[in-house]
Amino acid sequence: MKIFPIPSIDAQVLMERNAPIAGNSILEMIVRAAVAAGLPAEECRLLQTSTEHDIRVLCGNYHILVTQTVPFEANALLKTALNSSSVQSNFPEAADIVAATTDYTQVSVQKGIIPIEAFPEGAMQEIGKEVATFGNSRESETAMAIVKAITASVEAASSPSAVFWAPSFFLMTPDTFKLISDEDTPLLLYVHPHLYSEKSPLTGEKLVGVIGSGATAVIGYAVEFKPCNLPTGYLIERLYSFIGFTLKRGKIFQSGDVFGTDENEKIQVLHHPPQDGGAPRIELKVVHNPSLGIEREPVPTIYKEYNNEGELTGERVDGGEEVVLDPDDPIDAAILEQLNRKKASDTAQAAALNRTKPVRRAPLASSAEASQPDDAQHQGLLHAVSKDKPTVELASDGSETVSRKRSSMDELRQIALAAQQEKDAEQPEKGRGFLGRLLKRK
Known part of the structure; x- marks a missing residue:
């Protein structure tokens, strides 16, 4: 299904302090995630622009980048998430955590070998957005599955204080991310x-x-x-x-x-x-x-x-x-x-028509x-x-x-x-909101 062009799918694992994960381990995480998303392992190639801790891999037409050395700075998307009623209700300590964050790992998946930010001005219109953006739901779903899997691996190998899923402006605790990323319903994370x-x-x-x-x-x-x-x-x-x-x-x-x-x-x-x-x-x-x-x-x-x-x-x-x-x-x-x-x-x-009119x-x-099993x-x-x-x-x-x-x-x-228990979307309750109560976040 054709979608509005998406230049990249991104997630961030936020930490107060971080000892970078070895590049070989990051490479293994990337290949494992790509294979789980349906891409052949032999199509994954480490790009020469990789460094000891910042790894770039091209898997088929998916350009995967895991960055660990860039200084942390809250971007516009993260600031928007902090101001949302969802975060203020369900993750009230988020602002303090973001303020205390010094390190983070960025996971990004783009399309094609050339990152979209590397295109010369005006070149995008001449070449066509389909070359460097995800233009259908199959492509974007694959990209999101890769980002989700890598983010889960980085989160498990680190001591994060928060996880930010950029496409849905979803800033969450590590426990929330663990629960949602393990579910068979990825829409809970994607939307x-x-x-x-x-x-x-x-x-x-x-x-x-x-x-x-x-x-x-x-x-x-x-x-x-x-x-x-x-x-x-x-x-x-x-x-x-x-x-x-x-x-x-x-x-x-x-x-x-x-x-x-x-x-x-x-x-x-x-x-x-x-x-x-x-x-x-x-x-x-x-x-x-x-x-x-x-x-x-x-x-x-x-x-x-x-x-x-x-x-x-x-x-x-x-x-x-x-x-x-x-x-x-x-x-x-x-x-x-x-x-x-x-x-x-x-x-x-x-008789066939009658069968289309079930009692239930x-x-x-x-x-x-x-959601009840008997109704499958x-x-x-x-x-x-x-x-x-x-x-x-x-x-x-x-x-x-x-x-x-x-x-x-x-x-x-x-x-x-x-x-349904939330009484005010603009003035959220103190303490845990509906998502926090659901996940029993400590």
Whole structure:
């Protein structure tokens, strides 16, 4: 899947004092990480620009650099992370730790043999960004897997005081990094929920929004829920569900698409243009969920259901018989086509259609229900196309399949549930926040 160009994936292991790891050991860490990410060991070559403690390796088209000798200085990304409500809530001593840091190890993966900073001015436009930037999700996922593995090896061989994952602005304790890097759900590291709040101009009520920092490197779009009065944990769960399913599907939903666990939940995908030369943006908006007090009038709708493997398992029409549909309207035409198929089906087809209407709807992989082992064969996703002008709620073409594998989201669920206890995104509680409580950080 094509993404917004990413020049590098970086992480930092912060230490008050550091005895550099031997270059041979760093080289072994790099090769081991590259092989684990699917690259052949024989493609890894030590570059001549390496020094005793700063090692550069080219593995295929991935330029890997581990630096241990550059003096530490908090960069702009790290300063932004320090000012976030997430760090202030979950890692309150972070500012003091960063101030006391004198040494650090930088892990960076770029594309191609020439680092992007070495290109002459103007050369990037002539050569093309695809030469020196990660331009699709497969490339960026491989780069992130390499950085994660090397960072874990450096962390285990050092005495770090903090770890900073730059793509998602995630500054964390070493214990937090150990837990997340060992998980089978890399999105917990690659995408980090940052909360922000504002007051409703009408009621004065505090509304909380969630930004999925790091989503640009995963699916090429910035993703967020705008400030609203819905439970924070619910928003975090659905944000991860959307990003994870989009990544497995390999295709961005069109503006106006909706998704949800069943017909009682509809979360709309709204596209917005990029700002200041950044990545395009996606806003997620809950438009129907009676359990949360959000309802809208029913409209004729085609529902498409996907199982845990991403296969289209069911397709049905609701509400089309009660209204007059215009065959010249593309949405109405799609509904009419489904209705005609339904009327013309024989007994076998009717039986097959009934099988697409299970009594128990398949939950999203990130929901509390989906995390139970007994539900492994029931997980999936429901999408809809409906006559609801001016937007089109079209999830996908009926003939396509989606690669969707089950992933453990237990930690995410606990994060999200604990996040509901956070009372103020702008004025965080003293002590541990929801992530700190989850990880039982000492």
